[in-house]
Amino acid sequence: MEKITGAQALMKSLLREGVDTIFGYPGGAIMPVYDALYDYKDSVRHVLVRHEQGAAHAAEGYSRLAGKPGVCMVTSGPGATNLVTGIADAMCDSIPIVCITGQVTGEALGTDAFQEAPIIGIVTPVTKWCYQITNAAEIPHIVAKAFHIATSGRKGPVLIDITKDAQFELCEYDDSIQTVMLKSKHDPYYQKKLKRAAALLNNAKRPYVLFGHGIALSKAESELAQFIEKGGFPAASTLLGLSSLPKSHQLYVGMLGMHGNYGPNKLTNKADVILAIGMRFDDRVTGKISAYAPQAKIIHVDIDYAELDKVIPAEVAIHADAKEFLAQLTPFIKSKNHSAWIGRFRKYDEEERKVVADAELYPKSGEIRMAEVVRLVSEKTKGRAVIVADVGQHQMVAARYYGFETPDSYITSGGLGTMGFALPASVGAKIAGPSREVIAIIGDGSFQMTLQELGTIMQEKLSIKIIILNNRHLGMVRQWQEMFFEERYSFVHMENPNFNKIADAYSIPNELVQDRRTLSPALERMLSAKGSYLLDVMVRRDENVFPMIASGAGVDEIRLT
Template sequence: MENIQYGETLRRSEQPITGAEAIVRTLLCENVDILFGYPGGGIMPTYDALFDYKNELRHILVRHEQGAIHAAQGYARSSGKVGVALATSGPGATNLVTGIADAYLDSTPVVCLTGQVGGKLLGTDAFQEIDIMNISLPITKWSVQIRSVEEIPDVIARAFYIARSGRPGPVLVDIPKDIQFAKAPYSYTPWSSSKGVKVKPTLSMKQVEAAAALINEACRPMMLVGQGVTLSGAEKELLQLAEISGIPVAQTLLGLSSFPTDHPLYVGLLGMHGNYGPNLLTNECDLLVAVGMRFDDRVTGDLSRYAKKAKIIHIDIDEAEIGKNVPVDVPVLADAKEALEALCACISRREHGSWVARFKECMATEQQEVIENQLHPKKGITMGMVVKEVAEKTEGEAVVVTDVGQHQMVTSRYYPFKRQRSQITSGGLGTMGFGLPASMGAALGALHRTTVAVIGDGGLQMKIQELGTISNENIPVKIVLLNNNFLGMVRQWQELFFEKRYSFVEMSNPDFGMIVKGYGIPYEKVDKQEELPLAVERMLKCSGPYFLEVVVEKEDNVFPMVPAGCAVNEVRLK
């Protein structure tokens, strides 16, 4: 087939083309250059059309559909674009569901295209028929089934628009097989807000001025920064606001990498395993300025005892989040970038030296009680020691993807994220198995940067088959397995709160080296402190994928910790 160039030839065709080709053309019109998927009967016509567009559109064949959606998430998070996942009907579609839910809770823009049985078979319980539209309805921004070949370009264009607009999130488009075969003339027009999709609220200067008044009066303020800053591209405005106002800045798990960790006003990570200062002093603040975060339970602890001395400003693009968990004194319903820019013009230049010093005192305590032992253990290898080594060798510049568990918290605490869009993890859903496939997408979305995946032995085995995708596509992910032969986070809870009754958390692991070598990926194993620096160096020098297994202490815990049900200032250091 003749190579079709971008432009009117691609966007218009008076000659009828198949629905399958219309799908592929619309992806190209939406500037998609890569997608992740797994073929099957319900989506086979679209895969046949993809065969003719190999030079324009790179398809990554994953080893499981859940790998496709997590890879699409990783791609979206590192690139800032919309990720795309492709699956067949029935089990292919349902295998996407966990990743769709993950993307929904973490506001990640992805479009999922699923095949479906032919229109005449709908509702007959045909082979591999499942009502994926209604299954996915509660966990998508929009879930739709295409009913005619003519509407393909318009529906898919709208899907991309909805996925990336306002508060981003997942969209699912279900496409019956007969519609993929059907033919019609083709015409693509980009979707716009004038067609009835609400993009973002209009900034109210009255709200901005009320927020500025509270900021100008505060004596003990703190900013709580979430992923909304990254999603709106508001990093510059956030930095400017902090430096004018003198307000110390703490970040949520997903907010990491939106504010420089080496800045004098940066006071650390919020949440259950966050830094001592921002958790302890939350209940001493007289003002909290929340930007693009949702006051989830991991940040607030016991809501009845959360920030009772503080007035609260909440800046968020999603009206449903404002006041949902925490009463708000001044809501600012707006895009974070617009709101912060407006605030910078309204606030007074101030310093809060004695207040910022309180956070530094807390950090000194944490350094002595927790950090020193984690980063400089007398024997064995701790998770923190590994993360510190990777951080030093990458100079804090890597894209870092984690799975879920102790290693996730340790990485978030000890990797100094110095560039935007550097931290990729599963936040709201806490999906084990996320890390390996997400790192594939993250690496492909940021090929100019080093991508490091830090994964535990439990999470790795949930999606270990994606090593086949990494090998087959030569995706340059540097995989660091922190192996303690435990489901570490569950074990920590059982140690602290269940009298060390270690119920089904010890892992009888395989020989990971044999598995990795079977996929043709370079492998190394380290179990001594002195071996670690050179091993990390060798890993990072490798041009392609690399797998470094590090045997870490079996019963090493992550502190500080705010136990479930406690107030945020009831922080345990040991």
């Protein structure tokens, strides 16, 4: 068999996994792989990010739209450590990404060599799996294993660290060992539990379906819709579940959690049977755990059995893939109509609209509100754009007011809450979904954490629309200081640079919007522009996001003011 280098074996292995895009940043310890990549310029698109954290977030954004793992590749030491935030983010949100890091030579390992970091030791707690390759012959099998682990069961990030000598080493490329055996859990009571779940739901007076990211991850959107339509069940979404059911769906009742909608939270404590699927009862969803749905019989379905009974004890705990489970459950569900029960959600909607939404969606005077910007974007794109939101008030406002109509349309950092996520994630999203309108909605604080990725957008000529909701503050922290820390505003004001000049420097057309009359025309110009476009929108500086479940309060203590 002809011998090739480890670096060439890595490229062949990646191609075998269907990789056509790599987000990366070269450096000393990964140079042999970059040299091999040079020969694959036509089949692999390498996107040169401006900071390795951006590579990890871009891989996440790519994965969310492509439905396959995003791949990032960086050098050893600081290159690898800069990935960590993105890896931890992918771990929290179950996003499959494959990270490849260069490493110093096998001989230099553990000697504090130049740009050596013990990356396996650093990322072990925040990866699903990681492995250090010190010998080229391992490469085909380890790459196959990495992709399999990243995408099977509960998805997540994996990391392969490759020493520089293994990249140079000659090996026979043997890809015959592709089988990866992972243990699988077989539940002998599965059928029984399925029927018990159906019986509970069929006999429920006030049934309630809660769905999360698991729906999008298993592509169960149509199964979910068929299931709730048959049973007439109201359904509420977690932050990462958004867009898995169209907001206009008659059975969709809103978002759960700290800044979710009024009714979905209030009525969590009135439902008699709750089916929670593809969600993990995050503390931002449950509020005070002891006050969470004590009256309800809970059916919890998750692909990760370690999530079952972790936070909220379930009456029926089912370890299953959301898509398969829903397809099997629906035939047992009786056609019903729960209009009186759903009417209670609508009543709360009305109250929320009157007290909170109307004023911020349709203000007549004063400074621009975040909500009206999101409303206009939603109307002008008919709810069909991909919204990539960063972390903070703007993220909650985008979640609350964008009218998602199509799946995979809300990409944001949920579990880890990583500021700086949106701009690089939008790069990955646009590359995975070039035909979709990708709109990054970012706060002024978050934008400044990763704004160097404007360079990537410029170089790759990506048509990404960027809206900065600029309140000159770290708004969410400011809100908490106002509400819970006696208005002691401690380091939340930001003196910002001129974002328009920054955009100019990257040749990205841009506008500053300070006045309500110019907002809608500016959005029109942004959306009709061919390439990327940045809008810096000055919004009210002391806005608070409501409804809100205060930290430590129960879901039914949600406040409108």
